[in-house]
Amino acid sequence: MSRPSTRVMAKVLLVLVVSLVATTAAFAAKSGTKAVPTLVVDKSFEIKTADPQRAFEPTASIVNRAVFDTLFTYKGSDVAHPVPLLVQSWKASSDAKTFTFQLRKDVRFADGTPLTSADVVFSLRRLVRLKGNPSFLLDGVTVSAAGKYRVLMRSANANSALPAILANTSLSIVNSKLVKKNGGTDAADADKTDKAEQWFNSPKSLGAGSGPYVLKQYSTSSQIVLAPNPKYWGQSKPAFSSVVVRNMIAPTQLINVQRGKYEVAIDLSAQQAQTIQGSKSLSVLTTPSTWVFFLFANNDPKVSGFASNKNFQRGVRYALDYKAIAGVAGPGAIQAPGIIPSMFLGALPQSSAVKQDLAKAKAAFAASGLADQKITLEFPSSLTINGVLFDSLAQKVQANLQAAGLNVELAGAPVGTWLQRYRDGKMPFGLSLWGPDYPDPSDYLAFLPGELVGLRAGWPAGSEKTVEALGATARVTTNDAARERLYQTIQKRLNAYGPFFPLLQPTQVFVATKDLATAKFNSVYSIDVTQTKPKG
Template sequence: MSPHHFPAHRRLVSSALVLLLAGGLAACADQQPAAAPGGDTLVVDTAFNAKSLDPARMFQPTDFYAESALYDTLLKFKGNDLKAPVPNLAESYEVSDDATAYTFRLREDAVFSDGSPVTAADVVFSYNRLKNVKASPAFLMDGLTVTAQDDHTVVIKAERAVPELPSLLTAPNFGVVNADQVKAQGATDAEGADKSDTAERYLNTASAGSGPYVLEGYSNTSQIALTANPKYWGTKPAWQRVVIRNVTAPQQQLLNVEGGESQIALDLSGRQAQGVDRSAFTVTSDQAPEVLYLAASRAKTSATADPEVLAAIRAGIDYQGLLQVAGPGTVQAAGLVPQTFVGALAPTEAPKYDPELAKELVARSGVTAPKITLDYASDYHRLAGLDYATIAQRIQSDLKKIGIEVTLNPAPTATSLQRYVDGQTELALWSYPPDFTDPANLVAFGPGGFLAKRVHWSEKDAPEAAKLTESALAAKGDARAAAYQAWQRVLNDGGPFLPLLVPTTVTLSSARVTDVARNPITGIDLGAVGKKQS
């Protein structure tokens, strides 16, 4: 076993840290007035992509922001430093030489918001519930079993080598719930929980975690309100209350921070950030952990199923033109693994714009005058403030020049995403927010993966790509980077996902706040945000 005992000073560091339905889920936040600026309330503006705060069910980026402040995980990343996870509920861990068994030692001073201790039994219950509820994030537990060795020791075993497990366990879905509290509200971790577990409604009205905040109110369409946890076991948060508000227009987010109505904005574009007064406000930029891509259907009724048409689309997009449309800080994606992850392709391997080749490919394809419908979410601005409509229009214009007629089909996010999930789109413009910072999270793009199923791409359709998917998952140590690069090259050579852009996320904050560190997965570490004394 390789020990991972964290240094003493780290052990004392406090924890401070796809299906979207835009419905009227829970709760009392709908009846609350918007938070007034000033005082002890931190207001964060973002375009909502939210559905549930139940750790076993939640799968949307906005929910991640709140979840990380409500529920502690065994390990976490400190701020935006993704080099290695640091202790949270676990003070140390050991891993077997073959990376199939991990033993975690829990700290003994951690308590839930009701004052009861966090035990290994709570971890086992939380993880088994994540598996057996069988909601969207259940795949995170694939091949894993978890047991309690004693009250403060957890053992996780895997069917294959999982060198990515420490990173995986930082995902908010691995937030540990108070088992006794949620069992009393209908939660179960047993097989069949997908039919018998009824705790989601409760968990959208009250939290059951050990984080620096507790849930005050939740609406997945307007705002999420949090209150400082008086029994938090770590360093108390600087802000007594946090309100995350749904502000869909990035320009309005900018105006709100400049006017003092909010303190943090998360969805500005690089172009909008250029005009900000840097002497009065803080602007930080980080490369996004996700790739904007086109998903091309392999259904026989779609022109994109023809390999020549698909290759023509790849060669017929003016990528430099897209960068100009997207704005400052955006770079071309070389593959589906973003540059911040192990296994990213070099920029020199990015697809090349070759309109003459694209025209030839269309001419020799089996489709006469190809006609394709391009779906995109008309109200989706969460990814670095990108305007999907402008990008879709540019793609439409590029493909018209090579002989492909594209009809745009904008729709609200819920509608557009549902069409994509149901496999009804021909060409769709999306990004995939990763659940944890490791390329293993992206194998869903491989043939037979849940993203590949949306475009009707199976292992039988691409046996070489399927084999490389398995090889990438099995790779360990330094071999992992090369394995994921080989996997992406095959996908780039004929797969149905066309990587386009990687934008830069911009965080704008007022002079009233300090320590605004943005994790690419969980967002702002709300428990660590400081307050300047006036």
């Protein structure tokens, strides 16, 4: 299929603008209020459904954050501290297995129906029983009502991350009565019997959510349009007469945001961002992403004699030129001082990052006895994350290690092939990355001995008892200050004794027109349109 001409695209855009103006005017006439601007969010779509309990993609988070409410949320760009939204107050047991939530009593869905504990129980049970992509978020958690506005959650394992998990839009609270009328169910066989998805994907689902906006138009390939919820219960009313989320590739986003008003672009590269840094009409933010790239050396001598060699691991740690490695990702990227991203609770400061020391590296490699043995570094070839090509990163690591005296050969493989070897724990020396399932440091306990990533690196339980004991304490600790100290100590221990070598956090670009007063990037929602307002 040929690419449409510029003239054709201009006509299409003109039709869209006319349509949006008509929508704005119609809303103003119906509500009797003064017309306010349309917010436009350009995003490369990765969305499959508007059904919140089935959705687990970034574009869906933008939409569902506007239409539905969750028990907790975040303020601005701060994802280290979840704050109550539908919750009035809450408490956790000392073992972090039982949580009690008192709900607000003033919440109404968009059709006027009061929100109660029955809606919370239905929504979260439905999430689990649909057995979709986000169902794992409540693995081992049972939900029950203890009154009209009180909810109990019990976790089979210590779960200090629960408030952060409950801020995910997949855990949105829906109008249980209305959803049931339209084919929804939280029954044990919901994965086979629930029929509400198509209804959620249409404007007919008005009343399903309690957020400040409702779904007006929905497409997984072109655009999604939201309109104000006239019955919104919160104090901060919808700021825009409509919100349009458009499916646009990055080059088109770059053009649009320079021409637009009340507009946001989310997918630009660091290099594209540099071309508009001096713009008088745009706010250009380049910040570290939540992705963390890291090297690992398999600790299992049965998998690799060289990788499990502690002198080899020590040599790798000090041979790397971390500043140059971060430079591969462009402006805004930083060295990862630990495995927990810089914006999360418990992240290490940059002052704690490992520094290159070639003298230490060469001494460690000499002590390893590896001499000129060929070392193979495996990585997923032709894979780019946040503008970082794994091939380029692998080449930079290779150059650093060779400068310290190692004989390193690169072995790129298709993503599927590489991923299978990595997950099987059969890869001696590899380049990988980790993106959070939820913005809480407990998600990174996966790197400890005997845990998911630890086992992939040949690090079974009992390998490093000090860090394992710290991890066990962290799991049941709910006080933020105590948690921060614990997770920082864990990372320092990992940096000293673990088989992991954190490298960098790549760049996240967020561009907004300056006529927006409060447009901020949020790593959970990309942008929280409920907190975005025009100037004036």
